[in-house]
Amino acid sequence: MSAVLNLGPHADFIVASYAVTLAVVVLLIVWIAADHVVQRRKVAQLESQGITRRSAQARPPA
Amino acid sequence: MALIDLANPTRFLALARRLLPWLAALTVLAFAAGLYLTQGAPDDYQQGATVKIMFIHVPAAWLGMFGWALMSLAALGTLVWRHPLADVAAKTAAPIGAAFTFICLVTGSLWGRPMWGTYWVWDARLTSVLVLFLMYLGVIALWRTVEDPSRAARAAAVLTLVGAVNLPIIKWSVDWWNTLHQPTSVMKLGGPAIHPTILLPLLVMAVAFTLLFVTLHIAAMTNEILRRRVRSLMLLKAQVAPGSDA
Numbered sequence: 394m395s396a397v398l399n400l401g402p403h404a405d406f407i408v409a410s411y412a413v414t415l416a417v418v419v420l421l422i423v424w425i426a427a428d429h430v431v432q433r434r435k436v437a438q439l440e441s442q443g444i445t446r447r448s449a450q451a452r453p454p455a
Numbered sequence: 456m457a458l459i460d461l462a463n464p465t466r467f468l469a470l471a472r473r474l475l476p477w478l479a480a481l482t483v484l485a486f487a488a489g490l491y492l493t494q495g496a497p498d499d500y501q502q503g504a505t506v507k508i509m510f511i512h513v514p515a516a517w518l519g520m521f522g523w524a525l526m527s528l529a530a531l532g533t534l535v536w537r538h539p540l541a542d543v544a545a546k547t548a549a550p551i552g553a554a555f556t557f558i559c560l561v562t563g564s565l566w567g568r569p570m571w572g573t574y575w576v577w578d579a580r581l582t583s584v585l586v587l588f589l590m591y592l593g594v595i596a597l598w599r600t601v602e603d604p605s606r607a608a609r610a611a612a613v614l615t616l617v618g619a620v621n622l623p624i625i626k627w628s629v630d631w632w633n634t635l636h637q638p639t640s641v642m643k644l645g646g647p648a649i650h651p652t653i654l655l656p657l658l659v660m661a662v663a664f665t666l667l668f669v670t671l672h673i674a675a676m677t678n679e680i681l682r683r684r685v686r687s688l689m690l691l692k693a694q695v696a697p698g699s700d701a
Contacts, residue, residue: 398494401504403569410508410562414515417554418667425674432681439688444695446687 485663522552530612542608553591
């Protein structure tokens with residue numbers, strides 16, 4: 394990549410900077426997406442057992 | 456819809472569900488434009504191609520500080536108005552702000568080695584940003600230590616407001632003390648000191664990073680609301696468990 398972009402004598406530092414940034418951003422996205430799946434599954438499990446919030450119980454039938 | 460209506464977590468979840476795909480798409484487009492402009496930007500006359508590190512280092516630094524400023528506003532919302540979503544916003548901004556501050560520190564070190572001849576110096580700018588990162592870790596640890604979310608929120612809010620003192624220190628450290636770090640060159644009186652061919656990619660990358668922060672923050676807030684819903688459902692389940700219906 395450094396040859397294509399001609400990053401000069403300090404190419405390693407530039408590539409390392411972008412690589413670290415990409416790794417941290419990907420980790421953040423994966424962590425948040427995985428947490429979303431876990432929390433959704435937990436809510437669905439509890440609701441399937443008939444445990445619902447009081448506000449949901451108080452809603453008049455449609 | 457009035458802004459105050461968003462204080463309702465259910466309404467916030469509905470709005471987040473509609474907004475997130477658009478925000479994610481905008482973030483990808485902004486990064487595509489930013490990276491295209493970045494690879495086409497000319498080398499700096501002194502720093503050569505290492506100026507390309509600036510396009511990620513500076514936005515990460517801005518967002519590291521933005522994260523703490525956002526948490527400080529949310530802390531006021533927790534302590535003064537007891538806004539239902541304030542502590543959710545504060546708690547979820549902490550790991551994202553910490554990640555951007557970490558990126559700022561690492562890319563700054565990688566930029567410093569070829570330009571200054573060292574990865575690190577204990578000067579005011581670098582040290583105050585390191586302190587910001589450590590404060591982020593402290594707030595995250597506090598949230599994880601106290602089990603009751605409302606008690607944790609108040610303690611974290613106080614710590615956040617005290618830590619906000621560090622923000623002006625970071626901003627003006629390069630003016631107040633001697634430092635290896637370059638002085639302010641974008642947000643300064645008299646306009647930016649950067650040539651437009653380098654300033655434009657920097658600003659587009661800053662927009663892309665900001666969109667990424669907002670997208671991740673709204674997604675993380677959604678998760679936290681669901682986590683609290685799980686907690687309240689578990690408490691409800693414990694109340695209606697067999698043998699406890701007296």
